[in-house]
Amino acid sequence: MPIATINPATGETLQTFESLGAEEIEKRLERARTAFETYRTTGFDERAELLRRAADLLEKDQEDIARTVTTEMGKPIAAARAEAAKCVKAMRWYAEHAEGLLADEHPSPADVEDSGGTKAYVRYRPLGPVLAVMPWNFPLWQVIRFAAPALMAGNTGLLKHASNVPRxxxxxxxxxxxxxxxxxxxxxxxxxxGAVEGVLRDPRVAAATLTGSEPAGRSVASVAGDEIKKTVLELGGSDPYLVLPSADIARAAEVAVTARTQNNGQSCIAAKRFIVHRDVYDEFTRLFVDGMKALKVGDPMDDSTDVGPLSSERGRADLEELVEDARKHGATVLCGGRRPASHPAGWFYEPTVLADVTPRMRVHREETFGPVATLYKVADLDQAIEVANDTAFGLSSNVWTRDEEEQERCARDLQAGGVYINGMTASHPAMPFGGVKRSGYGRELSGHGIREFCNVTTVWYGTPPDVPAAE
Incomplete structure (x- = not known):
């Protein structure tokens, strides 16, 4: 795939970029190593001041960088502005909290004595240059949620971004x-x-983090495993959205529209499978489909647009194949299911709802990376949880119920890295983020995220030997 800025709203190639050659890659790896040797010794105050300056600059640049993001990957301009603002918030959060999150930890005096020592503590030290392989769908946020904690911990960063967001x-x-x-x-x-493996194998690179597809994660993890290097992976998701009889159905349906179509439906944590109790299925479906039909598909630079184009022609083709396979195997298309006639140029696709989905369909097993929702009717909570867990993924989940026992049951039994009750999944710097099963491992954000790329070091002091008195 060429490294290029291609406007997904028009298909026009705006700029192409040359890949770095071996000599330039070598220079950058050496710079990262050299910088780490001194940067790791800086104090938290100095690191925080640098990160706050970066946050201030990003805040001033918000409109310009939002337009760049929208031009490169197609998200509505309002969402691009919000993404920039979220990055500013996270940078300031880590600038304020990193020192406390990485403070030395002290075992109890009794445990220190039992270990035979006089003093002991645990210190979090940086690992070194960290390679970040990042996706295009949140091209600012995905990077900042790695970079802010990594830099505050004293690491240096090497970013291999997606080839369609070079600007x-x-x-x-x-x-x-x-x-x-x-x-x-x-x-x-x-x-x-193709150049990622060589960078990851370089002994100057200490660890790696990747957000992206399952095949990309498998590739990076296998190389890192061969080199015995730490990795954090955030991969695909097919998040369930459970709606049970006690829920506020109107609110659940309203939020469901946003949860499915945020970022033009191209989000790992977007709700994708809507699992609805039969007692409220008809009401929820009517409201949900009406909401999806009401969305405005159009120019992502227009503030009134709800859904812009998909990021690439290939991405739209993949989505069309999933919908056509479902239709062929008996799914009912309640709305959408085609390219909008009003936008013949660019890579647009209508917000779509599929009902009567069965395990025979690819859409039941595979992630839909676009504004396509699948509906399931279930008889009770047991079946809802069974359907929700019937996936290779386990990133997040959403549950709508006022019943406290049902809430607790879902928090216990849903196989996911997050359970969001009466709301939609959203990342926040204070909350750990990540998944289980084929959605990856490790965590980003919060104290858990900043410690992922730290050397958790035990420092122990024994009783010093007696020193003879001076003559």
Whole structure:
């Protein structure tokens, strides 16, 4: 795939970029190593000041970078502005909280004595240069939620961004440079996927984090495993959205529309499978379909647009194949299911709801990365949980019920990294984020995220030997 800015609303190629050659990659790896040797010794106050400066610059740049993001991957401009603002919030949060999150931990005096020591503590130390392989769907947020904690922990960063968002990738490198970070602390590598293995195997790279597809995660994890390097993976999702009889059905349906179509439906944590109790199925379905039909599909630069284009022609084709397979095997298309006639150019697809979905259909097993929802009617909570867990993924989940026993049951039994009750999944810097099963492992954000790329070091002091008195 070429490294290029291609406007998904028009299909027009706006700019292409040359991949870095071996010599330039070598220079950047050495810069990252050299920068780490001094940056790791800085104090939290200094790191926090740098990160706050970066946050201030991003806040000032909000409109310009939002337009860049929308141009490169097609999300509505209002959502792009919100993404930039969320990054600013996370950067300031880590600037404020990192020192406390990484404070030394002290075992009890009794345990220290039992260990035979006089003093002991646990210290979180940085690992070194961390390679981040990041996706295009949240091209600012995905990077910042890695970079902010990694930099505050004292690591340096190497960003291999998706090939269709090179302008955003270069902006991020420049942002940290303008904030005053030492040379080599954060660098963008304009390279194709074929060059990732060589970078990851380089002994100067200490660890890696990837957000992306399951095949990409498997590839990075296998190389890192061979090199015995730490990885964090956030992969695909097919999140369930359970609606039970005691729920506020009107509110559940309203939020469901946003939960399915946020970011033009291209979100790992978007709700995708809507599992509805039979007693409220008809009411929820009517409201949900009406809400999906009411969405405005159009120019993502227009503030009134709800759903823009998919990020690529291939992405739309993949979505069309899933819908056509479902239709062929008996699914009912309640709305959408086609390209909008009003937008012949660009990679648009109508918000779509499929009912009568069965395990025979690919859409039952595979992630739908676009504005396509699947509906399931269930008899009770047991069946709802069974359907929800009938997936290889386990990123997050959503549950709508006022019944406290049902809430607790879902929190206990849903196989996911998150259970959001009476609301939609959303990431926040104070909350750990990640999945189970084929949605990956490790966590981003919160204290859990900042500690992922730390050397958890035990420091122990024994009784010093007696020193003879001076003559």
């Amino acid at each position: 955003t990738a270069l902006y991020l490198e420049d942002l940290f440079r303008r904030a005053g970070y030492p040379e080599g602390c954060f660098q963008t590598l304009l390279i194709g996927s």
